[in-house]
Amino acid sequence: MSDEKQQLEAIRDSFEKEFDRFSDALKDGFRGMKLSAAEKLAKELGEFRVKHTGKKSPISGAMKLIGRVAPEQRADFGKTVQSVRARIEGRIAETEDSLKSYIRSAKTKREAVDVTLPGRRVRSGHLHPMTLLRHKIEDIFVSMGYAIEDDREIETDHYNFDALNIPVGHPARESKDTFYTTGGFALRSQTSTVQIRAMERRGAPIKIIAPGRVFRRDTPDQTHTPVFHQIEGLCVDTDITMAHLKGTVSEWLRRMYGEETKTRFRPGYFPFTEPSAEFDFSCFKCSGTGEFEEAKCGTCRGSGWIELGGCGMVHPNVLEGCGIDHKVYSGFAFGFGLERMAALMYSLDDIRLMFENDVRFLRQFY
Numbered sequence: 001m002s003d004e005k006q007q008l009e010a011i012r013d014s015f016e017k018e019f020d021r022f023s024d025a026l027k028d029g030f031r032g033m034k035l036s037a038a039e040k041l042a043k044e045l046g047e048f049r050v051k052h053t054g055k056k057s058p059i060s061g062a063m064k065l066i067g068r069v070a071p072e073q074r075a076d077f078g079k080t081v082q083s084v085r086a087r088i089e090g091r092i093a094e095t096e097d098s099l100k101s102y103i104r105s106a107k108t109k110r111e112a113v114d115v116t117l118p119g120r121r122v123r124s125g126h127l128h129p130m131t132l133l134r135h136k137i138e139d140i141f142v143s144m145g146y147a148i149e150d151d152r153e154i155e156t157d158h159y160n161f162d163a164l165n166i167p168v169g170h171p172a173r174e175s176k177d178t179f180y181t182t183g184g185f186a187l188r189s190q191t192s193t194v195q196i197r198a199m200e201r202r203g204a205p206i207k208i209i210a211p212g213r214v215f216r217r218d219t220p221d222q223t224h225t226p227v228f229h230q231i232e233g234l235c236v237d238t239d240i241t242m243a244h245l246k247g248t249v250s251e252w253l254r255r256m257y258g259e260e261t262k263t264r265f266r267p268g269y270f271p272f273t274e275p276s277a278e279f280d281f282s283c284f285k286c287s288g289t290g291e292f293e294e295a296k297c298g299t300c301r302g303s304g305w306i307e308l309g310g311c312g313m314v315h316p317n318v319l320e321g322c323g324i325d326h327k328v329y330s331g332f333a334f335g336f337g338l339e340r341m342a343a344l345m346y347s348l349d350d351i352r353l354m355f356e357n358d359v360r361f362l363r364q365f366y
């Protein structure tokens with residue numbers, strides 16, 4: 001056998017030997033191979049192809065020898081070179097095709113959608129817990145014949161203080177408590193301003209509630225924020241008495257917290273009402289007993305009562321200031337903070353949660 005033929009056999013043998021590492025996997029159709037392993041193998045196969053069929057491969061070298069072989073052996077040698085080359089290229093191509101199709105089907109399997117699985121829940125937005133609470137309260141008062149009134153948040157001194165019978169020099173007017181803007185305006189420190197404007201506009205009789213944001217210069221902590229929400233109610237008509245006030249507040253709290261809820265009034269003082277009272281209601285957690293699960297109730301701190309807001313009969317000065325004759329009409333007003341109610345209802349120990357807009361917190365109210 002000529003040297004050239006021996007060389008060719010050596011090329012073929014060395015190819016077959018190296019190809020062994022692919023042939024076992026190929027025989028099984030790569031069954032059970034992980035996608036990542038198959039992709040790695042495909043990369044190795046690419047390098048293997050370059051090594052055995054590229055310009056610098058032994059078989060390409062053998063091709064160049066054809067011209068140098070003696071003329072009578074050239075055709076025979078050429079044929080053998082071609083057949084070895086075809087064998088090498090065929091084996092590699094077959095493996096590549098099979099591996100590619102295996103990778104394709106493995107990917108399809110991985111990305112396949114199982115239509116029998118439950119769908120992913122799409123989270124939609126929802127109302128803020130403060131809004132939900134406000135709506136609940138509004139619904140109760142609307143059903144009792146109250147209209148919902150809204151107005152501006154930046155007010156003059158007149159509406160924020162004078163019209164509410166808060167005299168110059170009263171501590172509430174101090175700039176350490178109130179946000180003053182340039183030009184003598186202030187961010188309203190209570191929603192009573194809405195009542196004044198409504199009485200001026202509509203006169204008596206009138207029955208409104210005014211929910212809204214109010215502003216005070218408080219340093220934020222667990223129970224204070226510089227902006228918070230109030231709801232105030234106002235009822236002015238002929239022959240309105242303290243009994244109507246007590247009946248209205250009691251009925252509202254019963255509808256909020258259940259039929260058994262009791263209400264109590266304690267004497268209080270507000271410049272815009274006379275007489276004035278602060279109102280409490282029996283604790284919804286311990287039903288007014290002060291004890292919950294054999295311990296002191298945390299919601300009412302063991303007292304059985306929860307302090308909620310202020311109220312009273314509208315001061316004659318306030319009625320007169322709005323052009324309503326206090327000898328013909330009388331009225332009551334009440335007000336309370338929404339954050340405090342929300343903190344009690346949802347057992348929050350920090351009302352700042354209501355302002356931080358952390359969805360992990362807000363989602364609980366979905």
Ligand SMILES: [Zn+2]
Nearest residue numbers: 283286297300
């Ligand atoms: Zn309690």
